[in-house]
Structures are given as C-alpha cells and as structure tokens.
Amino acid sequence: MELKWLRTFLLTAKLQNYRKVAESLHMTQPAISSQIKLLEQSLGASLFRKEGRRITLTSFGRSFIPEAQSLIAHYEDMMHRTSRMQQGYNxxxxxxxxxxxxxxxxxxxxxxxxxxxxxxxxxxxxxxxxxxxxxxxxxxxxxxxxxxxxxxxxxxxxxxxDEPISLVIAHDGWDTETAPVLDPVEIMATSIIFTDHHPSYWPSLKQQIKDNVSSYRFVKVSQSHAAKRFILEGMGVSFLPLFTARREIQEGRLLPVETPFLELPTSxxxxxxxxxxxxxxxxxxxxxxxxxx
Missing domain, CATH: 3.40.190.10 (Periplasmic binding protein-like II)
Structure with missing residues (x-):
C-alpha cells in the first residue's frame, strides 16, 4: 500500500468524480482509476461502485475514510519527528x-x-x-x-x-535645542488620532481626550503596527506603548509628546x-x- 494511493482515495471520496480528481492531481483518469484498483486489491475490498458516469462510495469505502486519514496523519507526524531529530531538536x-x-x-x-x-x-x-x-x-x-x-x-x-504609553507623532525635523514647544492639545485638535489598536486602554483614553480637547477626529485602526506606519507617513498621531515606537524614536523618525493633563494608562x-x-x-x-x- 502506497501513501499516494491513500491521498488519491480521499480526494476521490470527496469529489466522487474521476475527471475532477485527475484535474486536481494533474494526472490522467486511467492513472487515477489504476491507483484506486491497486488500493482495493491491497485491502481486498471495493471502495467505490460505478453508477453510470458517477462513482459512489461502498459502505466499506465510507468506513475506510477515517482509517486512511489516520494513516496519512501518522506518516506525516513520523516524518516531522524524524526531521526534528535530524535537526538536533528533542x-x-x-x-x-x-x-x-x-x-x-x-x-x-x-x-x-x-x-x-x-x-x-x-x-x-x-x-x-x-x-x-x-x-x-x-x-x-x-x-x-x-x-x-x-x-x-x-x-x-x-x-x-508594564510599559508606559505616549502620544507619538512623526518627527518634525527640528533638533532638541531649536525646536518650538509642542502643544499636545493643538496636535490632537488638528490631526487624525488613530485609535482602538490596543485591546484595553482605548475606551478610557478616548474619554479623556474628549474631555480635554475641544475638536478631535478619531479613526479606528485594528493593529498598532499599522497605526505606527500611518504616523510615519504623516497621516495622523496616536498613543502607543513606547516599546512599539522606541526604535523609530531613537532613529529620529518618531517623536513622543508629553501630555501632562492626561492620566495615561500602561500597556x-x-x-x-x-x-x-x-x-x-x-x-x-x-x-x-x-x-x-
């Protein structure tokens, strides 16, 4: 019994059409039929019966499906474990x-x-x-x-x-000595604020922003790395855990802005x-x- 016969049998049992199976496996229909016959000979029982142009599973064929799946899974698991041992994993x-x-x-x-x-x-x-x-x-x-x-x-x-979060903006190009003072309220009032990319801190943080900033525009973004990318492109600002922006801050591409009027949570x-x-x-x-x- 060969593993390829079992794979062909399972696909044939699913599609119940030699032509479709042959197309899926890039083989000829006689080659598919031959593999099924060889498997039947090995098992000593019929797996399919022909009804005109259609083929249907016999009762033995239906009961053999989980056995074929189990044999293939066992083989793949054995090959995975063997590969691990060859690579030095235990x-x-x-x-x-x-x-x-x-x-x-x-x-x-x-x-x-x-x-x-x-x-x-x-x-x-x-x-x-x-x-x-x-x-x-x-x-x-x-x-x-x-x-x-x-x-x-x-x-x-x-x-x-536990990591602090901070308002983060794209770097404005100024150095620390000559840069004008950044007004966080003005920044938030004139920029899109990307929100909801963290599962816990945004509900309370958005309420604080509403209480302290007269005008604001929130845009939900599902993941922090996407929000960070949008900030780098100058599309808006956001509050990020500092560890997600530390590299870009050190490289001078992002800038953290203090917001003393907000009680910022930690991540x-x-x-x-x-x-x-x-x-x-x-x-x-x-x-x-x-x-x-």
Missing amino acids: SSLSIAITPLLVDSVFPAILRKFAEDHPEVELEITVAESFDLQELVEDAKVDVALSCLKSTAVHMSCVNLV SIFALFNSDDQKISGFVDYLRRFKVT
Missing part, C-alpha cells in the same frame, strides 16, 4: 504572541533563547490578544504572550512587563499558560530576565 515549544510584540525587542529575545536552547524547536503563532487565551485553553499553543490578563481561574497568568504583557511543564515555566522565567519590550 523537544518543541509553541508560542502565540500579540502583534504588538512583533514591533518590539521580543524577536531579539526569541533569537537569544533559540541560541541558548538549540535543542528546542520553536513554533510561533501571531494572533490578537482576544484570541490568545482560547489558543492556550484548546492546547493549540503551550504559552501565549498577551496584552490581556487571563479570565480563566485555572490558567497561570504572569505579568512580564502590560502577560504570559498565559496551562501546564506546570518545566519547559514552559523555564521559558517564562527566561523572558522575565529581560525587559521584554
């Missing part, structure tokens, strides 16, 4: 992160972890903070780094960092995980050694 760690961390020093910390632990195969998923807890609960990832605390009592939730990053596995807790402890942002 364990894996799946991590889900909020898009906010992609624009931080976290990738550099991850690179350092991979250098210090070459035996660990890393798998990275980027998802919104609202979805990260569910990924951990469903055991789709080992650990998630989220902007939101866990609401599940059984789940471990470790605060890795936190939490590690969410279910297991007491030493590998996971060791990774979280490793992150706590650094300033994740």
Whole structure:
C-alpha cells in the first residue's frame, strides 16, 4: 500500500468524480482509476461502485475514510519527528504572541533563547490578544504572550512587563535645542488620532481626550503596527506603548509628546499558560530576565 494511493482515495471520496480528481492531481483518469484498483486489491475490498458516469462510495469505502486519514496523519507526524531529530531538536515549544510584540525587542529575545536552547524547536503563532487565551485553553499553543490578563481561574497568568504609553507623532525635523514647544492639545485638535489598536486602554483614553480637547477626529485602526506606519507617513498621531515606537524614536523618525493633563494608562504583557511543564515555566522565567519590550 502506497501513501499516494491513500491521498488519491480521499480526494476521490470527496469529489466522487474521476475527471475532477485527475484535474486536481494533474494526472490522467486511467492513472487515477489504476491507483484506486491497486488500493482495493491491497485491502481486498471495493471502495467505490460505478453508477453510470458517477462513482459512489461502498459502505466499506465510507468506513475506510477515517482509517486512511489516520494513516496519512501518522506518516506525516513520523516524518516531522524524524526531521526534528535530524535537526538536533528533542523537544518543541509553541508560542502565540500579540502583534504588538512583533514591533518590539521580543524577536531579539526569541533569537537569544533559540541560541541558548538549540535543542528546542520553536513554533510561533501571531494572533490578537482576544484570541490568545482560547489558543492556550484548546492546547493549540503551550504559552501565549498577551496584552490581556487571563479570565480563566485555572490558567497561570504572569505579568512580564508594564510599559508606559505616549502620544507619538512623526518627527518634525527640528533638533532638541531649536525646536518650538509642542502643544499636545493643538496636535490632537488638528490631526487624525488613530485609535482602538490596543485591546484595553482605548475606551478610557478616548474619554479623556474628549474631555480635554475641544475638536478631535478619531479613526479606528485594528493593529498598532499599522497605526505606527500611518504616523510615519504623516497621516495622523496616536498613543502607543513606547516599546512599539522606541526604535523609530531613537532613529529620529518618531517623536513622543508629553501630555501632562492626561492620566495615561500602561500597556502590560502577560504570559498565559496551562501546564506546570518545566519547559514552559523555564521559558517564562527566561523572558522575565529581560525587559521584554
């Protein structure tokens, strides 16, 4: 029995049409028919019956579908494990992160972890903070780094960092000695303010802006890296966690502006995980050694 016969069988069971299967696999219809016959001979039972130009599954064919899926999954898992061993891995760690961390020093910390632990195969998923807890609960990832605390009592939730946020604008080209004083109220009154790209701090912050700025224009942007890009293009301003803009501020492309009349919240990053596995807790402890942002 060959693996390609099983794949051809599953596609034929789904489409129930040799012509469509042949087109999908870029093969001839006789070649498809031949593979199905060889599989039937190997199993000693018929998988399909012909009804005019149509083909339908036999009862044995229907019951064989999960077996074929299981055989293919087992083979692919074996090949993945073999590949891992050949690359020197003896364990894996799946991590889900909020898009906010992609624009931080976290990738550099991850690179350092991979250098210090070459035996660990890393798998990275980027998802919104609202979805990260569910990924951990469903055991789709080992650990998630989220902007939101866990609401599940059984789940471990470790605060890795609290970072201030700031009003951020495109750099105006002036140096620090000769630059005119920036008026944050005027900036917000005359610029588009990109909002709602963080899951927790925007509702209260927007209310404070409404209370202190007579004229304002809010535009919702779903992700912080998009808001930052729009700011760099001179399209508007926003309030960002400083770790997402630190590099651009150091390079002189963005400028933080003080807003003393606002009570600015902080942006936190939490590690969410279910297991007491030493590998996971060791990774979280490793992150706590650094300033994740």
